[in-house]
Amino acid sequence: MNKKIAWICIIIITITSFNVFAATKSDEQKLKDTKKSKQNIQKALNENKKNQAKVNDNIEELGYKISNTQQKINKAQSDLNKAQSKIKSTSAEIGKLENEIGIKEDLLGERINVMYKTSDMSYIEVILSSKDMNELLSNLDMIKKIVKSDKELLTQLSHNKKEIEAKREVLKKKEKEIISLKSSIEVEKSRLVASKNKQTALKSDLQKDAKKLEANIDALNRYAKSLEAEILKKQSKGSYVGGEMGWPAPGYSRITSYFGYRIHPTLKTRKLHTGLDIGAPMGANIVAANDGKVISSGWLGGYGNAVMIDHGGGIVTLYGHNSKLLVKTGQTVKRGQSIAKAGSTGRSTGPHCHFEVRKNGKYVNPLPMLKSK
Template sequence: MKKIALILSLLLYISSLSVFGQSVSDYQKKLNNVNQSINNINKAINENKKEQKSVEEQIRALEVEINEREREIAKINSELKETERQIRSTQKEINEIEKNIEENNEMLGRRLKVMYKVSDVGYLDVLFSSKDITELLSNLDMIKKIVNHDKELLEELRKSKEVVEAKKLRLENDQKKIVNLKNSIEIEKNRLLVSRGEQNRLKKQLESEQSKLLAQEDELLRYAKSLEKEIQKMQSKGDYAGGVLLWPAPGYTRITSPFGNRIHPIFNVPRMHTGIDIAAPMGATIVAANSGTVLQADWLGGYGKTVLIDHGGGIVTLYAHNSTLLVSQGQKVERGQAIARAGSTGNSTGPHLHFEVRKNGAYVDPMSWLR
């Protein structure tokens, strides 16, 4: 934000300077200052875009982590439901065993009362009901076996109950662990949600700053255009060299972006495309479209390394995003002369030539001059 305030102050200072009684050199110095300011804004815009890209990457990474935590929570919820189902099933099993133990205890108690009651009636009944001593012993042995069987059954039931209760205890411990794990993942998910919210707020802030920078760039570009018009009034006194302009990128004819309104490929906002983009590889030769005088051969804001040629009669051509400049300001050039090497400097998505034609300072479609 400090950069924005600084650039805005510089813009106001430059705008306040008098434009009367100035020489071409004075206008050119002012234009250079404005272009430097545009360059600074473009650097700030590029930094802003890098930050936005970094923030967007972090948001995407957080989204992936949040989705992963949600999948983990869904899986844990499923495991928790299954564990709770098993606990209920185990408790039901314990209840059935306890009921079985209770019933067998009652049965054993009734039998023991028959065998060990204070009166001997029970034994007498068995004695008198027996035909002989052999049958008596056999009946008594049978009663003992029944009682022993009941005792063994009860012991087995008690052991089964202990096993099932141990299983239930393990399941309850598992349940506690699953709940604790779920809580820790929920905490992590909430932390990620907070981080995503902070990143989204930062993204909006960066987008707001970018809008302000673009607005300031537009203001500077308008002022630069007014300075260029003043320079052209003083420099372009001669007649236009005449004729159709020469294609500026020999051997490379594919136009990747025509003249007119479009969505900016870097800033993703509607912008006027003031020239044509010609696909040309890094280092390809760029030539003068017609004879004239080099107005500027330097870095020009988002244009990067740029050449402007005055052809007389108010006609100026511009060649931008070059990797190398082969001419200098004030130099006379001939039609077809090599003036630069194609590149990707300034606001560019890759090597190409951005070519403009300006008539009395106004942007015109270059294709109407190249045909």
């Protein structure tokens, strides 16, 4: 985009250099070049606006994605907090069970020692401590039941501990997965933010470029107006009093293309044909249709070598595609005076005279103003 603007600026500088081109280009040609440059800049501006619209859509889409990603990060953090809280509570529960298991294991150990001590002394102590056989049996039976109960409780506690430890392992695994997921989402968010920042910077550059392009168009408009004013100064004042115009190509009366819309022979598109094409061989004499002053004599874009004559009252005639020009800008000419030689310069398919009449700058049909051939 910047390169394009640089080239456009070069075009503007080239066109607006009066001192360099004053000797070689007419005001009409400068105006034509200026309008062409304006079209090029307008085209670049339109492209700029389209790019701005695309960038705005990208920024909006990225903003939505960033918001959506942040919601995912928030959910992942919430899930992580819940998992960590559960891990903490299960760890406390496991600690409590381990403590209970430790106490039960100590008690069971003591009771097992009482119950299964291999020395005869242990049994003697139990017997001696009993008042009679019934009490002895009762004591032994009670110890057996307590030991059994302790074993069952210890088994249950161990089972519970294993279950909770399994849950804690699942939670820890889930915690790792959530941390990994959160990390990847945060990386994605960072990428989206970076992309949005780039798009925002691009939007800023496009806006700056658009301002430059608009300023260039304004400058060209001002320059075009100054050229139009210069052209109007050259035109004579008062009403057109010349009456019917003379035939511009004496001896050659065949009209090969009339004024109006047609399929252009080289562009192959429907275009307004702004004058009459009169069939004439290479080098045929082209004359002024009426008295007037030459306001342009030189190369005129698609018209090739062309002459423009001001006849007063806003009436200007144009003679295009000539092989040779016989008059100069500023020269006064008379009706029927030779001004050029027919040719095929500019955008042309063969030798002929392209004859136009403009009234106050607008194209009009030349036929009603021409004397019959």
